[in-house]
Amino acid sequence: MMPRPMHSFEANTGTAGRSERRGRGGSRGTRGPAMVKAWPLAIGLLLAAGTAAPSSGTSSAHPDATDWRQLFAEDLSDAVAPPGIWSWRDGVLGATEDQCLWTREEYSDFTLDLEFRNSNGTNSGVIVYASDTKNWIPNSVEIQIADDFNPKWAKSPKSWQCGAIFGHKPATTSAVRKPGEWNRMTITCRGPIISVALNGEAVNEIDLRQWTSAKHNPDGSEIPPWLSKPLAELPTRGRIGLQGKHAGAPIEFRNIRVSAQAAR
DSSP states (O other): OOOOOOOOOOOOHHHHHHHHHHHHHSHHHHHHHHHHHHHHHHHHHHHHHHHHOOGGGGGGGGGTTTTTTESSSSTTEEEOOOTTEEEEEEEEEEEEOOOOEESSSSSSEEEEEEEEETTTTOOOEEEESSSSSOOOOOGSSSEEEETSSSSSHHSGGGGGGSSTTTTBBBOOOOOOOOOTTTEEEEEEEEEEEEEEEEEEEEEEEEEGOOOOOOOTTTTSSBBTOOOOGGGGGGGOOBBBEEOSSGOOOOOEEEEEESSSOBBO
């Protein structure tokens, strides 16, 4: 919001005369006009400080998802989940094993907004466009979640780090927070275009149509062999999934909301 403009007031003749006379007498007179000129600037600066940009938690990189519907019900009745692995506790969703949690419905164009909390060494992900949940790795797109502070992941390929399109395109910057702190992630899927925002920063965008090879990314880097299908050949609709406790490191989620109705 722009600061409200200041009204300028001209001194009346009598005041101007007094200022002029004091000016001839010394520094007391010269301070009066300078202060008058400085007031609009000083007040403008104070108003500007009051309208500073919001913190990353309210950045325009993330939507207002307050009224969006929850992706998963508290009883997980709308999910495909292995028995006894995934559960809600005090508004936080977690898993005890490396098993994925899937939506029952398929989604095409949608925006997913969520928070996650890493543990030391977390390696997880959000999965979109999954057409085969039993063999999801080559049949979906994974947005990587990882503890980039852990040496194992800090030294891994950039396309394996947090915010990456796993195995295909690294995040433009490392925006993940330290283990134990909550992170906010927004994933927007519009056909072949997928964009990712993390903690107030736009960190990734991919056009799946450019990934026509299953061996090399457009920049020439190698694709992990288990990602055996070109992204350009994947359908742009499917189930949404969350990866569980992978490699022994827990992951937690909360406020998981989606903006679109399921594609039927």
